[in-house]
Amino acid sequence: MNNYIRFILLIFLITFVLNVFAEGNPFLKSNSANTSTKSPERNESQIRNKTFFTLLGKYHRKLNKLQNKINKNLTRIANQIKSKPSFKQFVLAFVLAFCYGFIHALGPGHGKIFALSFLITRKSRTVDGVILGIGIALLHVLSAVVLTLSIYFILKTSVLSMTNNFEVALKQISYILITLIGLGIFFFHLKNIINKNKKIEFIEYSSSKSLIPIAVSIGIVPCPCITIVLLFCISLNMLFFGLFLVFSITTGMAVVISMFGLLAIKLKNRSYNIFKGQIRDKKIFENILGITGASLIIMIGSLLFFASFI
């Protein structure tokens, strides 16, 4: 197998593994140990060699501290607005919430890997990456808002544990939908390869409408961060301010997920340029990429589904 392809697959697989475990509040789960992401212990020689992970760890710590700082400031400003609202503080809150959403979405989860895999399976325009990013972020947040407000105002029950339970159920539904979409894409490309002599319209699902199922499948999982922010504002009797923050956070998230979408499209085009000399038929290359992406979607979706029962 070509080294480039190996590299691509490795990156996707590692990223997948990193993302699998990013779920569930340990305080509310009786089996919190099952989500442990403890890494296998490294030996001395591995540690002596400063790895990419070591540097990433340091960078990550800084990012985490920044997120914590924003969280603290947002809490402080929300309390100030409650006692003495001013336009300046609203603007500051909006900017902070945007940064919070932006940094927050850089972490695992939020369906970035699915968005990436999906976009490489199809003939995508640059704008598709942006549309998908915005779509996922909007639905991701909308599901959290609807769930939180429904539990709080209609069911009037323990919001923390109820949202956690719903989150788990919605994740399972999401994983099933994602797997089904992956299977659909897989068979589509397989059919294209088998019938390579027949004139088949290349990637029939390249319209923007076809982005809706994947955006819905990923986006229905509510974002815990939104639930926390919204409940915090409700506890301060500032529901509308909470929704205002949620809008700002969503914007930050949408920018990041869109960036990933654009990156996927750019990577796909670049990888085509690299293999250009070796590729006789662009159609076959696209179909192979499609099958690879679809396999990843199926694998990730089904494994996440089964992992959610552990």
Place this chain on the structure above:
Amino acid sequence: MKYFLINFCLFFAIACCAHPHIYIEPSIEIIFDDLGLNGFKNTWVFDGMYSELIIEEYDKNKNRFFENKEIDCIKEKSFSNVKNQSYFNRIKIGKTKKIVKEVLDFNANIENGNVVYSFMVPCRIVAKNYPQFVSISVYDDSYYISLDFDCDGCLSVKSNKNIKYTVSKYENEKDSFYFYQIIPYEYTIKYFKVNE
């Protein structure tokens, strides 16, 4: 090719960064008594947002104070589940990992709008005339919760005249979690009994 690799690394770097949803500032007091190490007193200060959620959920009479009944409820519903993670206390006696099975004196209160949990992790190790080593770090390896064990004053010692000790802090790469992305801070306590 170069740009291709840079793009992949960029993607990887972005995708690897984990995101916690809850922030806790933990502080630990190492308790020594006449016999040696007695245990670790934990104090966890939750971030303001999550604190409001806990208050909203468990402060039933809305007096912004947790009564005993409410504390019991918090302990049962919003604390005891982390038992499976050794209450986030990663203790090593020498090189052997200790699993924390029980905690004592759990308490929850509200300080300046932040919920504070406090509890004692018993860890009795009798001091000898030669140095003994105990290490502790505090983290949630699912990384849903960020426990910043790097803050100022997050470790203190309740000393005893019969015990001499030194504390050193370092980044323990060997115990990195979240697939090597997060390197926890670890404190190693070296102590021995002083002959009178």
